[in-house]
Amino acid sequence: MKVELTTIELKALELKDINNFNDKKCASIMSISVKEYNDILNKAREKVTKALIDKDEINIIDISVNDEPKCTTLCKFRCAICGQIYEIDYTKEDIKCPLCLSSKIMTNEEAGFLK
Template sequence: MPRPTKFRRVEFLPKYNYFIPLGKKKCELEEVVLKIEELEAIRLKDIEELKQEECAEKMHVSRQTFQNIIDDARKKVAIALTQGKAIKIAGGNYTTNFCKFKCVNCGKVYEINCEHDKASCPKCGSKNVMCGKKAEFCSKRCKGKNNW
């Protein structure tokens, strides 16, 4: 029995998740599915130009696992570009550092990066906010499921 896949940490979620070759008929269109963590691997290595070890650390995986992820990602992109296939960015085994918070004063629900942002309401500035994952007042990184 294989080991369960660990969640890979990603810091970037794409605004656009579907790319199609221009001039190809929809009925002829085939697609390649690029996982979120595969896109993150490409972003870290090819855009941020980090070393493989740094990329692996950021994604919380081993160097070998990172290499496997980026190899799969690059192959999928190469197939899409050379064979005129659409690229759909979806799915995978990933987690983010974003947590949902709710302001007790004004009721606004918002997401922040728990490791970098302050837990104060962007609407009214109140620090009286409830973390959606712990269902208690907090301003630190959270774990668990959303309780409200």
């Protein structure tokens, strides 16, 4: 049997386990709510663990949300201290506010980024 892991689930695992970002940052980068992020992450971990236990092959399924271009590394954040909205490439730079240099960010819900 094969286990199918979507590119979105893979991204959720990467941000948490490779980049070591907290839930707020992971959710911001993926433009989803913290709850949605946790649901995706839990599902992804369940699939990977199950594949390891059953020695199943993992197939990566390439999907993008709403036909938008695939998740870019340029992400929008809102500072939790001063409210400044800024965009940075999280793979190249530290996630911190250009104004007050705080690394505290709002969730997408708090920042009003979710539709």
